[in-house]
Amino acid sequence: MIPKLFQWLLGGGLFIAVWQAFVLEKVDIQLTEIQRTIVLISPLLAVGVFGVISALIVLYRVATFNDCKDAAKELQQQIKEAKEDLSRKGLKFEDT
Known part of the structure; x- marks a missing residue:
């Protein structure tokens, strides 16, 4: 591969x-003059098309990004446990 x-x-x-x-x-x-002009600017056109396609792919991936609700709950539980453990050791937390 x-x-x-x-x-x-x-x-x-x-x-x-x-x-x-x-x-x-x-x-x-x-080549005609128009065809020659197109050939000359084709690298710029290719870079522009590549940029647009890349931006569209990033936007699509961000729009369809999965939320991990179970992982978020687990993380919140771990934060809560860590705060309780640190509170028992004398650290004080401000509520924000």
Whole structure:
């Protein structure tokens, strides 16, 4: 299995190699002025699309994040037990 980082680096490297071949006119393909402009700004477009997709994934994961109610109750119980234990040892707590 190929690590994900290697896959991203391979894809990015291939994209840059093809882009550079077009920019340096190493390929024998005639481009119109509009197509040439699109080729020149395609790395910026790729970074922008990557950023938007990343933001959408983060927003989706935050929106669908599971609440662990049982774990929260257990943690509250442990805090209560710790406060009682420390109170018995002489530590005083302020109610907040």
